[in-house]
Amino acid sequence: MTGEVTYDTAAEAQVTEGSETDTAPAPEIKGDGMGCHAGAAEMEAAARAAGSSEILDQYAKDYPQGPHDKPQSMCPAFGSLRVGLRMSRVATVLSGSACCVYGLTFVSHFYGARRSVGYVPFNSETLVTGKLFEDIRDSVHELADPDRYDAIVVTNLCVPTASGVPLRLLPDEINGVRIVGIDVPGFGVPTHAEAKDVLAGAMLNYARKEVEAGPVQAPASGKSDRPTVTLLGEMFPADPMMIGRMLDPLGLAVGPVVPCREWRELYAALDCGAVAAIHPFYTAAMREFTAAGRPIVGSAPVGHDGTAEWLKNIGDAFGLPAEKVAAAQNAFLPAIRDALATTPIEGTITLSGYEGSELLVARLLIESGADVAYVGSACAKSPQSEADRDWLEAKGVKVKFRASLEDDCAAMEAVKPDLAIGTTPVVQKGKELGIPSLYFTNLISARPLMGPAGAGSLAEVVNAAIANKGRMDRMTEFFEGVGHGDTAGVWEGDPNLRPDFRAQHQKKLDKVARAAKAQEMI
Ligand code: SF4
Helix, strand or coil: CCCCCCCCCHHHCCCCCCCCCCCCCCCCCCCCCCCCCCCHHHHHHHHHHHHHHHHHHHHHHHCCCCCCCCCCCCCCHHHHHHHHHCCCCEEEEEECCHHHHHHHHHHHHHCCCCCCCEECCCCHHHHHHCHHHHHHHHHHHHHCCCCCCCEEEEEECHHHHHCCCCHHHCCCEECCEEEEEEECCCCCCCCHHHHHHHHHHHHHHHHHHHHHHCCCCCCCCCCCCCCEEEEECCCCCHHHHHHHHHHHHHCCEEEEEECCCCHHHHHHHHCCCEEECCCCCCHHHHHHHHHCCCCEECCCCEHHHHHHHHHHHHHHHHCCCHHHHHHHHHHHHHHHHHHHHHCCCCCEEEEEECCCCHHHHHHHHHHCCCEEEEEEECCCCCHHHHHHHHHHHHCCCEEEECCCHHHHHHHHHHHCCCEEEECHHHHHHHHHCCCCEEEHHHHHCCCCCEHHHHCCCCHHHHHHHHCCHHHHHHHHHHHCCCCCHHHCCCCCCCCCCCHHHHHHHHHHHHHHHHHHHHHHHC
16 A cells, blocks of 8 residues: 545645643533533623623524523534634634533534634633633734634633633734634524524624725625625525526626625625525624615525515615516516426425524425424524514414424424424434434525525425335334333343432432522522
8 A cells, every 4th residue: 555545635634733731621610410501590690790791681682592591402603613614714713611622623524624623722720810811812823824814713612701701802903814702602692503693793793894994805706797685694505596596687696695705705795785684593794784784685585475575675675666576576486386386295394493594494395385384493583584484374384483392392293294304303203203304404404495496496305205104104113112211222121220219310400400599599
């Protein structure tokens, strides 16, 4: 063998090397012992005491919580981490507990990030003495090479946020490299979708101030001679092109997609005629567009009704004559109607997810003929999702914002649909019950949804899954009687159940909960 055989060139990616540090274990944040999101109230109180009230109040306004108030999916910081990692010439540095950073880097590389994630470790002493902030400042100074980076994003995870590590005191730029510091704690940002908005909003805010201060770089692809529509929300790569085709008869062009892929796109995004909030939860980003005087159009061109309404709203935002809007509608609506009619979907579906595009997908499924009984979104409701909610409710769909995993599972168990589309635990439960199930993020939201290309794009995968009911039944029958929960598996004798141990442990948990409650009252 002359050399290592590799699958791709990932091994050649440039890696940022850190120096060895003498780290003691991170301080323990006491919770109720039930996982990484436990003790959220305690951490939030600590963050407020450490001077982070303003940012937490802003998050509470931007991302209203309840009925569930803790992330039920992956760590929210994954959303902002991914946005930073996807941008060229942007370095990412995390500050948080080693276990959180391990999990976040693992997931980001699992999803194909070919970049290093910087990490500034800490111990009890560096955290309480403020040395951690100095270490972060030193690391950004070391990293700020204008030949390699346009910007460095530093993210405080839960523990540094709770301890009030003041990223706002970092310099705005070093050697021409912009420094963007954000706090993304699990106790302030409820979903990873909304964490994308935290970083997109912070970057737009920075870019807007740069625009106000003087001339900025033009977009790499040149400036469009038509007014543009900036698209808000990550979508299937063909969707912006499809939207561009639909904007063409209106005399408009499609602008950048936010979150952007490079810094100078942020200027072009701000330089638009209107913003299409395809994903409705980008509250902080929309605040920046509003400050720049850009109107915002909600919903998206999905299906027949959605596209007709969206084109009209875009026409209104640009003050276009009704005939021009009608011409665009006439050019695309018949094709959408045909595509929907030739690829029908039959069956009852429950749908849930945490991407923020759940309502749009439900609209498309209904127009394809499906009977959608329930739509749950982990994101909060916003003015930009109102039109979709109204449309769905008029069709008799139960729409739940900030839906918890329990809500989604309860809806699936009550409806007993022909297909459950949901998050991993919902899909797992669905399969246990013999209900064909599809994972929303990988199988549904990674498809074109907009205009004629989106109409009918879901039918193949949805119909194939519904047709799998026979296999699901055979599987359920095959596994019947193998046990469940802590008695799962094939046992030679009876499972060794110890309800007395369980009762004893429950007593301990109740005692801890009572003590925490009493503490709250003090
Ligand atoms: S940063 Fe917070 S929410 Fe994320 S994994 Fe760590 S403790 Fe959990």
